Amino acid sequence: MQTKISHYYLIVDLEATCCDKKTIPRHEMEIIEIGAVMLNRATWEIDSEFQQFIQPVRHPQLTDFCTKLTSIQQQDVDEAPKFIEAISRFKEWICSFPNHIFCSWGNYDKKQFIQDCAFHNFAYPFTSEHINIKEEFSEYLGVSKRFGMAQALNELGIELKGTHHRGIDDAHNIASIYRQIQSAKIS
Ligand code: AMP
Ligand code: MG
Numbered sequence: 001m002q003t004k005i006s007h008y009y010l011i012v013d014l015e016a017t018c019c020d021k022k023t024i025p026r027h028e029m030e031i032i033e034i035g036a037v038m039l040n041r042a043t044w045e046i047d048s049e050f051q052q053f054i055q056p057v058r059h060p061q062l063t064d065f066c067t068k069l070t071s072i073q074q075q076d077v078d079e080a081p082k083f084i085e086a087i088s089r090f091k092e093w094i095c096s097f098p099n100h101i102f103c104s105w106g107n108y109d110k111k112q113f114i115q116d117c118a119f120h121n122f123a124y125p126f127t128s129e130h131i132n133i134k135e136e137f138s139e140y141l142g143v144s145k146r147f148g149m150a151q152a153l154n155e156l157g158i159e160l161k162g163t164h165h166r167g168i169d170d171a172h173n174i175a176s177i178y179r180q181i182q183s184a185k186i187s
Contacts, residue, residue: 008100009039013170030056035167051168053080103131
């Protein structure tokens, strides 16, 4: 039997509504940005990227904390489509790369997709397993300690590009980490 090889690592990073005063409990957080890149496993190039803001409905007003953390403005989400339209666009994009495997930094992004899909009664869009790059990074270093994305870049001597906590920039930076650790395994 032939093993199906994924041609792409689909690296996703989400931003969500949040606060520093417990006014938004974890189970009420909602995605406000999907950032994603298709990292080609043969060339290690990014062949395509996807960026989409989403209008939250449970806590439509972003907190100052959230705006400061993510740099996402109220206007960005007010003008954005709601979850169903946004995830439909995302699904269309990922489906145009049939052989991909869903990856993210930690398990947060996967859990947030599951939560928002359940709330909006939309089928979870991924068919592949999930790769937790945060875990793979610690395994690569041979340590049990878990690192934040910025710390991991620092460990590898890679410059953080763009704005930290912006989904699309985080996705590109995570791709740089994964490219480096995967190519080190091969060579
Ligand atoms: P990140 O991918 O690290 O930018 O984080 C994803 C989301 O997690 C953010 O958009 C916030 O909703 C939440 N988050 C990240 N860091 C914090 C923090 N220090 N305090 C509260 N929420 C956070
Ligand atoms: Mg992020």
